[in-house]
Amino acid sequence: MTIEHLIIQIVLIVFAARLCGALMRLAGQPEVVGEMLGGLLIGPSALGLIDNGAVLKWLFPASSMPFLNLLAQLGVMFFMFTVGLELDMAKLKGKGRAVVITGLMGVAGPFIFGIGIALVLLWHPELTGVVHSRLAFVVMTATALSLSAFPVLARRIRDRGQHKSVAGTFTLASAAVLDLAGWCLLALTYDLAKTRLGGAHVALWMSGLIGLKTVALATCYVVVMMFVVRRFLWRFQAHFQVRGYVTRELLSLSLFSLFISGLVASSLGINPIFGAFMMGLVFPADEQFVSRVTSSVEDITLLILLPIFFASIGLHVNIAALHGPGVWKSWAILVGVLFFVKFLFSFVPAKLTALGWKEAGLFGLLFNTHGVVELVVLNLAFELHAISSQTMTLLVLALLSVTVLSSLIASVIELPSRRKAIKIAGIQPSAAAEVHILVCLSQRSTAAGLVHSAAALLAGQPGHLTLMQLISPSASLGVIAAEPQSRDVTELAQREAQAAGVPTKVLSLPTMRVARDIVMVGQYHHADWIVLGAHQGILDTSALGGVVDYVLKRAKANVAILIAKRPGAIRQVLVPYLGEAQDAGALLAAYRLSKSPDVQITILHVVSPKRNDAAEPLGVKAMVEKLLPNVDGGNQIRMQVIESDLPIDVVLEKSREFDLMILGLSPLWKLRHNLLGRAQTSVAQLAGCSLLVVRAAEAEKLPA
Secondary structure (H helix, E strand, C coil): HHHHHHHHHHHHHHHHHHHHHHHHHHHCHHHCCCCCCCCEEEEEECCCHHHHHHHHHHHCCCHHHHHHHHHHHHHHHHHHHHHHHCCCHHHHCHHHHHHHHHHHHHHHHHHHHHHHHHHHHHHHHHCCCCCCCHHHHHHHHHHHHCCCCCHHHHHHHHHCCCCCHHHHHHHHHHHHHHHHHHHHHHHHHHHHHHHHHCCCCEEEEEEEHHHHHHHHHHHHHHHHHHHHHHHHCCHHHHHHHCCCCCCCHHHHHHHHHHHHHHHHHCCCCHHHHHHHHHHHHHHHCCHHHHHHHHHHHHHHHHHHHHHHHHHHHHCCCCCCCCCCCHHHHHHHHHHHHHHHHHHHHHHHHHHEEEEHHHHHHHHHHHCCCCCHHHHHHHHHHHCCCCCCCCHHHHHHHHHHHHHHHHHHHHHHHHHHHHHHHHHHHHCCCCCCCCEEEEEEEECCHHHHHHHHHHHHHHHHHCEEEEEEEECCCCCCCCCCHHHHHHHHHHHHHHHHHHHHHHHEEEEEEEEECHHHHHHHHHCCCCCCCEEEEECCCCCCCCCCCHHHHHHHHCCCCCEEEHHHHHCCCCCCEEEEEECCCCCHHHHHHHHHHCCCCCCCCCCEEECCCCCCCCHHHHHHHHHHHHHCCCCCCCCCCCCCCCEEHHHHHHHHHCCCCEEEECCCHHHHHHCCCCCCCCCCCCCCHHHCCEEEEEEEECCCCCCC
C-alpha cells in the first residue's frame, strides 16, 4: 500500500460522494443519503461488476482496508464531536423525562420485534446461509435492526435546518439516549455472541453478567462527563472570549479532550465514537465558541473522512450477490416491517410525552434513519461469523431502503409546511400601490451592491426591500458555521439600506434548494422585482448559470442580476439599445432609475456607418420613446447614437465612464454558454463598470 494508491482511493471516494450527494440534493433529498449510496457504488455492488471485479481489487486491495477503516472511524469520531457541540440541551428543559422514555422505547420495542424477524429468517436458509450459532445470529440481528443511525439522523436534521428547533433538538436528544442504550445493548449482545461463537463453554447467565457490567460502567461514565468533566471546560470558553478567536492551543486541547474521551469510552467497552459525542455534548454551549470550534473541525470531516466511512461499509456489501427465489419479496416485506415497527415505537411515546401529532409523525420518520451504527453492528456480526455475507447484504439494503423511504415521505409531509413557512415568515403583505423588491443576499462582498441596485430600482417610491438570506448546507459545510456569516451579511445589507433611507424587512430561511425557494418567496409575497447576484460555479463560468438561470426561467417577477465591479452609489447609467425584444427589461429598469433625480441615464445606440438609411436613428428613438418616455426631455435621460461596425467594442469603451450598465438578454452580449457549453468571453467579463442584466416579466408592465 503506497501513498499514491491511498490518494487515488480518497479521490474516487470523495468524487462518488459529492456526485451522488448533488444528485440527491437536486431530488430534494438529504445530501448524506447520496453520500451513503456513493459508498455502495464504489464497492462490489457496482464497481465490482466491472471486469469480474478486477478493477475493484486493484483499487481497493485487502491490504488497504485497515488504513481506510482507521480513517473512517476517525471521521465518525470528529463528526459525532461536532454533533455533540451543536446539541443545545438548554432547549430541553422540562423534557428530560420525555427524552429518556422516547429514546428507550425507540430501541426496546424494535429489539423485541427484531428477535421475531431474526427467528423468521432462520426458517429460510437461502437468506441466512450457514449459521454457526442461532443465538448469536438472533441477538446480533435484533440489535442491528433496533438502532437508528445517529450521525446520519443528525445530518438529516441539520441539512433541513431543524437542529435548533425544539422538535429537532428533542429528536437529537432522544436519538442520543437511543444511541447510548444501543451501545449498552451492543455490549451485552456482542459479548454473548462472542462467547457462543468462540467455543468457550460459558453459561448464558455468566455472559449476561459480563454485559451488565459494561452497561453499569457506561452509566457511570455518562454521569461523570455530565456532572464532573463539564465543570472544568468553562476555561475553554473563557479563553475564547478573552481573545475573540480560537487559538491553536485551544483547538489542540479540544481535540486532545475528544481523543481522551474516546479512549476512556473504549476502555469501558463502549465504542469511542460515543465518547467523542459525549465530549462535544459537555463542551460550553456559547454560540460563537461552538461555531468557531465546529468550523475548525468539520471541513475535512464532512468532505473527506465521513465519505470514507460510508465507502468502507460499501466495500463489504454486494447487492449483486442477492439472488434466488423469494429474495426480493423478502426484502420488500422486511422494509415494510422495519419501517412500521420503528415508526410505531417512536411516534407513540413522542406523541404521548412531548410533541404534537405532526411533529411526532416527523419524529417517527426521522427515527427511521439507518446506516452508520447499524452498519457497524452488522460488520461486527460479520467479523464474528454470526451472519453470512448474504444476510449482511440483505439487511444493509433493507435498512438503507427504509432510510430513503422515510426521507421521501418526510419531504412530502414537509412541503406544505415549507410553503406555509415561506408565506408567513415575517413578511406582511404590501399595499397594492407599493413596490416590493426581493433582494437575495449571498456573500458579504456583494451585499452592498445588491442593496444599492435595489434602492435605485425603488427610486424613492412607496415600497420596501425584503432582504432574504437562504442558508444552504450545500453551499456551506455546516449550518451552524454558516449562521454567523449569514447574520453578518444581513446586518451589512440593513446598514446600507438604512443609510440610503430605504425601508427593509428581513427574511432568513434554511433551504436545500436555493433557486426553487427564491421563486417561491417571490411568488407568495408578490414581489415586483427579484434582485440577485451572479452565481458563477467552479466549472460554470456563465454569468447566467445555475441558480440565476432557474430564477430567470421560472420567476414571474422582473428579475435583475447584478454583476458587481465598482462599489458605491449609482449616478451615471449606460443602457445599450439594440432594438431587440430582449431590450424591454433594460428599458424597464432604466425607467425605474430615471425617477431618481440623482441618476442620469444614457441610451446608447450603435449603428453601422455603411447604412444610408438616415431615418434609422430617428426610428430607434421613436421606439425608445414608446417604451421609455421623456427621452431628451430633461437631465435624467438622454440618447446617444454612435456609428461603428464594432458595437461591442464601443459599449465596452463607453462602460468605463459609467457607474452601472444595464443590459437585456440579447445573445450579442454572450452572457450564456454557447451550444457546446464552452465558456465565452462575454461583455460581463470585459465591462469597465458594474452590470445589471434585466429580464422583464410582462410587456404590459412597461410604461406606455
